[in-house]
Amino acid sequence: MTHTVALECSDFLARYGPTSQAISCIRREEPPAVRSTLSAGGRNAPRQDRLAELRSDIRKLYTAGSPQDGESMPWRRPSEPSRSTWPGTPAGPSGVQVASRVHGIELNGRALDPAVCWTGSRILLHDLGEDNELRVTADCPYAASGEGLQRTVDPDGTVHLHTQFEVCAARRVFAVFDQPDLKAPLRLTVTAPDHWEVFSNSPTPRPRPAGPSTARWSFPATPPLPSYVMALVAGPFQVYRSQAVVRGRAIPLALAARASLLEASEVGEILEVTQRGIEYFSTVFGQEYPFAKHDQIFVPDLVPTAMENAGCVTLGEELLPHPRATEALRERRAETVLHELAHMWFGNLVTMNWWDDLWLKEAFATYWAAAAQAETVGHRRVWATFANGKKAAAYQQDALPTARAVCAPVPDTARAATAFDGITYAKGAAVLRQLAAAIGPEDFQAGIRRYFTRHRWGNADLQDFLAAMDHDRADGLAGWSEQWFRTPGHTTVRPDFDLDENGGYSRFAIRQEPGTAPAPLRDHRLAIGCYHLVDGHLVRTDRIETTIAGAHTEVPGMRGRRQPDLLLLNDDDLTYAQARFDERSLTTLREHIGDLSDQLARALCWGTCWNMVYNAEFAARAYVRMALSVLDREPDTALRELLRLRVAAAVERLVHPSWLRTGRRLLADTAHRLALAADAGSDHQLGWVRTMADAAVTRGQTAFLCDLLHHVQALPGLVLDAGLRWTLLRTLVVNGHAGTAEIEEELRRDQSAAGRLHALGVRAARPEPAAKEAAWQQLVSGSELPLPLVTALVGGFQTIPVGGHELLEGYAARYFEVIGELWDRHPYGVARRLAHGLYPRPPVGQRVLDLTERFLLRPDLAPGLRETVGNAGQTMARCLDAQATDLRSWQAHLPKPADSVVRLAFRPGAAR
Ligand SMILES: [Zn+2]
Known part of the structure; x- marks a missing residue:
């Protein structure tokens, strides 16, 4: 099948004065290449302040530059003298080729010789005027590894395209200033097969015929955008349309996916979350939804979980599992939808100047997605999930020697890619939660509104944010910001007390110490929770909110109080610090953690126990036994899911290897028992079968799973879909009860793209040296490796039976x-x-x-x-x-x- 897809893009560089430019790209599928033409120029645009500065930089750089300079220079932050941001077709940070051929470069109507001025990654320009028009015609290859214009071919030959530009892959599709502070409108014209659906940042226009079986879509210009959220998605997608009505304004919504992936119930659910999110965010931010429409498209081979392209969000297909999504996944999907939606304000309406302020969009999107979800799912439940999931991961990352501050220097785009981590997202969100606790939620929200009023459609940095928050504050936030945004690491807080003869506190203080990596001590606003066992329940009898600073803070309010059965520091999870339990609390929890009825408190206790295991302060097998004893009565599905994963992780990595087989057997036995007891067709049932499959180690356990796979046994309501079949088969293969013949037979049943990936993974999981070597060779010798293939092969390669570690030694x-x-x-x-x-x-x-x-x-x-x-x-x-x-x-x-x-x-x- 041969298609022609052509793009013409205009108005990129309007901010630099001259408007009217055009890129046209002619994309041919055989051979895969893009031809692009860019022209920059025009007469009537308002001059921007930065224009003169930019032009002089370009003049300095490119009149003095040499091709060798251009080749080796990474994309630098704007303030650095080696800045080199004239539109080009540069190589990616890892040397991936961007343009296979540059046909022509025209500056102000004068043809330049690409052989002279195209360096392979930059275009060198001389004799620049006051206003300039640049036109570039190039062939650019499709991406197979997800960055740039990704082209995915289904097993039946159907083609789907999507762009993924963050951090700086827009230049792999067209010539552009590829950095976030250079925002400009985009006008895009697409020529593609006439049966395709085509999406971009502006509303999809009515296509016009452009040849046999071909049509042309001319998108209207967008508001000013940074290049990393410009987007094109095209292919034979199945589309559902609706609208959100917010204060009388109708905002068109579209939801799309590859044919038959979306079910009607999912469509309704996702659109409802979107509608609710738009209402909530427009109200709390004091700014209406910034774009003309909101499309959400599930695409194959998306590298991140989702991407907040302006008005044109892309989402990974793993958020649409079949035959159905579990409740935990549906919550995660709603959270993702809200996260990307929050970016329409945080990131797209106001964009960070440079990647060192990545938190200005990611921490906020994380925080506000949780806040919006709390409105419907319940406040304590949402923050419990946050505390025990994302925030727990941030603590771990923040204890590593490479931990960086939330707002840390990012010298170039190669380093920017590493900033998309738990520090930026979860620690950033936790720090915002602490800011709201420290200054009060009303002042926090008022500051957010000032921030948007001042910077809408522009850029901002930490100082701009603080200035908006600092409004009228006598004490200022400079010191606070230095502690929280500019310094890495977490601290640990412990109770430090003496008891009198009646069991009351004669002295009570909180000790603060650096975590495992050096970290400065911080000021915290936190709550101390006192819980007593009353009629078999652990209930909170006291809550004392206080501010602590330095290594030792006396808390006079605790003096004279009876020592509780459970003392919970950082109750309600107001601050970002790891807490520790005293001996009595730990003893109480080992017997009674299941009797703690408050959801958030229970989540915090589980989180603290996990941190103590991970920090070698609490034995992993004690944690495993504690969790296995109460898992069946944990009512919070998200927490139960997380505990199941944590127990499995503890068994695999944190218990001593001599106990691995025992731990696996206990886990698989518990999973077996709970799968049999679970409601027919419930999420629990499926979760426990999967857990059992991952842990199974005895002959009896694998025999049960084998019977399930071959329909000798059945669990009521359990749907044996393709994904679950592969999971079961993998267990049999890893334990030596099935091999190549069974894998090939399963592949004949499941010829889908996912099925092929599963087969690759299961083949690599065979407990044979030749299987490991084959997977290894595939991984180390391939060039354009798609990410899902890498994930499948790596997962299979690293899977070994208990006692089989010599396979990988x-x-x-x-x-x-x-x-x-x-x-x-x-x-x-x-x-x-x-x-x-x-x-x-x-x-x-x-x-x-x-x-x-x-x-x-x-x-x-x-x-x-x-x-x-x-x-x-x-x-x-x-x-x-x-x-x-x-x-x-x-x-x-x-x-x-x-x-x-x-x-x-x-x-x-x-x-x-
Ligand atoms: Zn995000």
Whole structure:
């Protein structure tokens, strides 16, 4: 099948004075290439302040520049003298080719020789005038790894396209100033097969015939946008249209996906969340929805979970699981829809100046998505999910040597890609929650409204945000901001008290100390919760809110109070600090955590126990037993789902390897029992079957799963869909009860794209050296590897049966030999998945830490690779510490804190 898809884009550079420009790209599917023409110029646009500055920079740079400079320069932050942002067709940070051929470059009507002025990544220009018009015609390749214009071909030959530009991949589709402070309108014309649906940032216009089976869509101009949220999505999508009516204004909504992926119930649910979100955000932000419409399109092979293109959100298909979504997934999907919607204001209406203020959009989108969801799902439930999920991950990340501040310098776009992490999203959101607690929710909201009024359609940074928040505040927020936005790490708070003879506090203080990585002590507004056992329930009898500062803060309000059965520091989760339990509280929880009826408090207790396990202060097997004993009566589905994952993670990585088989057996037995007891066809039932499949280790356990797969046994209401069948088969294969023949037979049943990926993964999971070697070769020798393929292969490769670690032992050294070259060869998303996913897993232990340390001494490592490998090494060291504590607790038959037994000599951030 051959299609022609042509793009003409206008008005990119309007902000620089001259408007009217056009890009036209002619895209041919055979061979895959884009031809693009860009022209910049015009007469009547209002001159912007930055124009003169920009032009002089360009003049300086390009009259003095040389092709070699252009080739090697990464995309720099604007304030740096080596700035080089004239529209070009530059290579990506990993050297991925952007334009396969540049046909012509015209400056102010004068043809330039591409062989001279195109460097492969930049265009060098001389003799610039006051106003300039540049026209570039180039062929650009499609993307297969997700960044740029992704082209996905279904097994039946159907083609779908979508753009993914963040951080700086717009230049892989057309010539553009690819940085967030350079906002400009976009006008796009698309020529494509006439049966396709075509979406962009502006409302989709009525197409006009443009040849046999071909049509042309001429999109109207957008408001000023940064290039990373410009978008094109095209293909034979199935579309559902509706509208949101907010204060009399009708906003068109579209929801689209590949044919038959969306079900009517999902359409209704997602559109309702969207409508509710638009109402909520327009009210609290004091600004109406900024764009003319809101499209949400589920696309294949999307690299992030979702992307907030202005008025044209893309979402990953993993949010549409079949045959049905669990309640936990539906909540996550609603949260994602609201997160991307919040970006229409935070990011798209007001954009950060540069990537060091990425939190200005991501922390806010995370925070406001939760706040909006709380309106319907329930306040304590939503913040419980946040505390135990995203925030817990941020604590872990913030304890690594590479932890950075929420607002930290990002020198170039190669580093910008590494800022999309738990620090920016979850710690950022937690810091905003602490800000609201510190200044009061009304002042917080008033500050947000001032921020939008001042900066709408423009750019902003931390100082602009603080100025909007600081309005009329005598004390100012400069010191607060320095503590919370500018310094990395978390702190830990512990109770420190004496008791009188009646069991009351004669003295009570809160001690604050740095976490495992050095961190400055902060001022916190926090709540202390006192819980007593009353008629078999743990209920809160007192709540004392206070401000603490420094290493030691006396809390006079606690003096004289009876010591509670459970003392919960940071109750209500107001601040960002890890809390610890005293001995009595820990003892209470081991017996009674299931009797704590408050959802948020229970989530915080589970989170604190997990942090203590991870920090080698509480034995992993005690945590596992505690969770297994109450999981069946945990009413919060999100918390239950999380606990199930945590127990599995604790068994795999945090218990001592000598207890791995026992832990697996206990987990699989519990899962088996709970799957049998669960309601027919419920989420629990499915979740427990999956857990059992992941943990199964005995002959009886695998035999049960085998019977399920072959319909010898059935669980009432359990739908054995293709995904679950692959999960069950994988268990049988890993444990040596099925092999290649069964995999091929399953693949004959399931010829879908997902089925092929599953087959790849299960083949790689075979417990045979040849299977591991084949997967390894595929991963290290491929060039354009699609991300889903990498994920499937890495997952299968790393899966081994209990006791089968010798299968992977030889790959630890090989990993360090090849990973540098793999990092350079692939775009960031794939490179990171390889570096992180292939890093050797426990129980290889200390030898891998030595190899890691030696690797990090290499002077030539890319910063992102250094961070990824360094953090993986640090995480493994933490696991080994936790395992040692676990072993010691077993030997002593009591859990107690242990000294660190694994010394980490390397400091991943420090090497040069
Ligand atoms: Zn986001």
